[in-house]
Amino acid sequence: MLRFIATRIAGVVPQLLLVSLLAFGIVKAAPGDPVASLAGGVEFMSAADHARVSHNLGLDQPLPVQYGRWLARMLQGDWGSSLKDGRPVFEVVARALGYSLLLVGIVWTLIIVTGIVLGYLAGSAPESRRDTVISGFAALSFAVPPFWLGLMLIVVFSVGLGLLPASGSARIGGSGSLIDRAAHLVLPVATLLLTQLGPYIRLVRSSVRDTLSAGFVRAARARGLSRRTLVRRYILPNALTPFITWAGLSLPLLISGAFVVEWVFSWPGLGRLFLQSAMSREYPFLMGCVVVVCTLVIAGNLLADCLVAALNPKLRRSHAGE
Amino acid sequence: MSEDLSTWASREYRALPWVALLQHRLAFFGLMLLLVMVLLSIFGPWFGQDPDAADAATIDQAPSGTHLFGTDHLGRDLFARVLLGGRLSMQVGVFAILIAAVLGGLYGLVSGLGPRWLDHLMMQLLDTLLSIPVILFAVLIQATGEPGVLRLSIAIALVSWMGVARIVRTECQQLMRTDFVLASIASGSGALQLVARHLLPNIARPLLVVLTVSIGQALILEATLSFLNLGVPANIPSWGNLLGSGMRAALSGAWWAVLFPGLAIVLAVVAINFIGDGLRDAADPRRRLRL
Numbered sequence: 387m388l389r390f391i392a393t394r395i396a397g398v399v400p401q402l403l404l405v406s407l408l409a410f411g412i413v414k415a416a417p418g419d420p421v422a423s424l425a426g427g428v429e430f431m432s433a434a435d436h437a438r439v440s441h442n443l444g445l446d447q448p449l450p451v452q453y454g455r456w457l458a459r460m461l462q463g464d465w466g467s468s469l470k471d472g473r474p475v476f477e478v479v480a481r482a483l484g485y486s487l488l489l490v491g492i493v494w495t496l497i498i499v500t501g502i503v504l505g506y507l508a509g510s511a512p513e514s515r516r517d518t519v520i521s522g523f524a525a526l527s528f529a530v531p532p533f534w535l536g537l538m539l540i541v542v543f544s545v546g547l548g549l550l551p552a553s554g555s556a557r558i559g560g561s562g563s564l565i566d567r568a569a570h571l572v573l574p575v576a577t578l579l580l581t582q583l584g585p586y587i588r589l590v591r592s593s594v595r596d597t598l599s600a601g602f603v604r605a606a607r608a609r610g611l612s613r614r615t616l617v618r619r620y621i622l623p624n625a626l627t628p629f630i631t632w633a634g635l636s637l638p639l640l641i642s643g644a645f646v647v648e649w650v651f652s653w654p655g656l657g658r659l660f661l662q663s664a665m666s667r668e669y670p671f672l673m674g675c676v677v678v679v680c681t682l683v684i685a686g687n688l689l690a691d692c693l694v695a696a697l698n699p700k701l702r703r704s705h706a707g708e
Numbered sequence: 709m710s711e712d713l714s715t716w717a718s719r720e721y722r723a724l725p726w727v728a729l730l731q732h733r734l735a736f737f738g739l740m741l742l743l744v745m746v747l748l749s750i751f752g753p754w755f756g757q758d759p760d761a762a763d764a765a766t767i768d769q770a771p772s773g774t775h776l777f778g779t780d781h782l783g784r785d786l787f788a789r790v791l792l793g794g795r796l797s798m799q800v801g802v803f804a805i806l807i808a809a810v811l812g813g814l815y816g817l818v819s820g821l822g823p824r825w826l827d828h829l830m831m832q833l834l835d836t837l838l839s840i841p842v843i844l845f846a847v848l849i850q851a852t853g854e855p856g857v858l859r860l861s862i863a864i865a866l867v868s869w870m871g872v873a874r875i876v877r878t879e880c881q882q883l884m885r886t887d888f889v890l891a892s893i894a895s896g897s898g899a900l901q902l903v904a905r906h907l908l909p910n911i912a913r914p915l916l917v918v919l920t921v922s923i924g925q926a927l928i929l930e931a932t933l934s935f936l937n938l939g940v941p942a943n944i945p946s947w948g949n950l951l952g953s954g955m956r957a958a959l960s961g962a963w964w965a966v967l968f969p970g971l972a973i974v975l976a977v978v979a980i981n982f983i984g985d986g987l988r989d990a991a992d993p994r995r996r997l998r999l
Contacts, residue, residue, distance in 0.1 A: 400832070400836075401832075401835070401836045401839065404833070404836045405836065405839075405840065408840070409848075525978065525981060525982075526974075526978065528924075528977070528981055529924065529928075529973075529974050529977035529978040529981060530974050530977075531928045531931050531932060531970065531974075533932060533935060533951075534931070534951060534966065534970035534973065534974075537951070537955060537958060537966045537970070538963075538967065538970065540958075540959070541958050541959075541963045545958070545959060545960070545961055545963075546961075546963070641841055642841030642842055642843035642844060643843075645841070645843045645844070645847075646843065646932055646935070646936065649936065660844065660847070661847065661936060664848070664850075664851035664938070665851070665936075665937070665938075672848070672851070675844075676844060676848065679841060679844055680839065680840055680844075683839045683840070683841065684839055687839060
């Protein structure tokens with residue numbers, strides 16, 4: 387098992403490098419002069435000043451050198467500071483990450499539980515009315531843009547009924563009580579849950595369906611085992627193995643789904659920070675967000691791989707080449 | 709006689725998926741719904757009210773007989789604007805996926821037919837690209853340039869081709885092991901002939917399924933980026949732009965400014981997904997038998 391994990395981690399390193407290269411490359415390819423934008427435009431800067439600032443920021447070096455320096459600084463935790471107001475990138479990104487993990491963590495837990503329950507309910511009674519309703523809901527959740535559902539929930543529950551807050555993570559100037567914070571989470575969590583649940587339900591449904599018709603389940607049923615034992619010992623463990631991979635692999639979908647939802651609800655997470663930085667061309671923040679999100683995603687994949695290998699010895703051996 | 713029968717049978721076989729698609733209840737419903745939406749957005753703006761006619765007397769009016777979807781903050785008729793917006797959104801969606809099909813198709817062919825080390829390398833790259841969240845990728849591309857319709861289509865294509873590449877590559881590798889492909893190689897057909905006569909026709913069906921579903925995802929992506937002001941320039945109505953400019957009005961109570969453009973997106977994507985489901989079932993004889 388250790389050997390398997392080591393191989394997988396070794397495979398992750400080039401992935402991380404590639405991601406960092408991509409983040410660096412796209413931002414470098416951007417038009418616009420970050421040095422000139424510091425002063426509000428090229429016309430506000432003398433050529434000598436421009437050269438001096440470029441030199442101070444290391445922007446006059448060849449690109450591979452800039453990349454190497456940037457990577458070395460990133461690894462040391464020095465992520466630079468805002469080009470405009472000097473806020474340290476690492477701290478701002480870390481703070482936003484905390485808020486994002488809170489939101490996505492709650493949604494993820496809820497999604498996994500509801501996904502398993504609804505998927506099981508649908509898959510254990512194929513073509514029934516129950517199945518039709520649940521599958522219909524799943525199909526709909528694929529088609530609804532998350533940010534639009536968020537807007538509609540705001541329109542109904544905040545603007546219309548005045549029940550729940552529409553933006554932020556706590557009431558401004560409030561005491562920041564737990565109830566207040568929870569109230570601010572309700573709408574973003576509901577939005578994400580309703581729009582991201584579809585694939586989870588579908589996966590559990592089809593794999594429960596397949597497992598139910600498998601020979602070993604029929605054999606177990608023939609032996610007269612109770613339905614409870616059947617479900618808990620035979621059906622769920624087998625039906626959920628693909629689900630575990632998916633739960634790890636789906637992290638990018640969930641994080642990117644949360645991006646625009648954070649924006650709509652002004653939730654102070656990574657997504658909002660990223661979109662704000664994209665709009666105001668704050669390159670250091672953009673790069674910081676890209677690196678954090680992609681690292682999370684790759685870590686999620688790695689975790690899923692290891693979990694599945696732990697559950698399925700066959701896979702472990704074939705991967706380690708034993 | 710036997711010759712007649714065999715041509716009849718082969719024609720029948722070719723027709724079957726289309727028959728199956730039309731007999732697939734949900735797919736038929738989706739096809740009709742999409743047809744209506746496409747026709748409305750092509751021809752609607754010519755017959756209905758002027759989507760650009762601002763009127764100070766009708767600012768932010770709720771839906772009524774004269775303005776089915778209400779009016780926006782400049783008093784323009786939202787029904788006409790949603791129809792016009794559909795034109796652009798669907799154009800962008802289809803165009804983006806066509807580019808993605810070419811990109812992904814080429815990548816998949818090279819990876820599927822090339823030597824093993826190249827295939828390995830290209831799949832590793834694909835996995836890494838797939839691990840970057842779509843929205844992150846698309847926003848990065850869009851944030852580094854000025855908004856424009858062509859640029860947006862290319863950006864959506866650049867984040868959508870990976871699924872196509874994977875399907876093409878997998879199907880290629882499976883087909884290369886089949887007897888009829890081996891026979892064709894043995895009888896001396898070149899790479900081009902192989903691809904054009906044997907590989908592409910056999911990949912077409914699974915490819916069509918992926919492309920159909922991708923168009924739906926492209927519509928959602930267009931809406932998201934335009935909503936964030938990172939897509940189509942704000943002066944051109946698209947479903948995403950209408951949502952972006954309607955947000956402020958909606959926050960002060962004008963719910964119709966965001967309800968209808970959003971519903972249009974949902975309906976279009978649902979219709980496209982139903983067609984995709986139908987195509988998938990039609991392409992799979994085992995499922996077709998169950999219908």
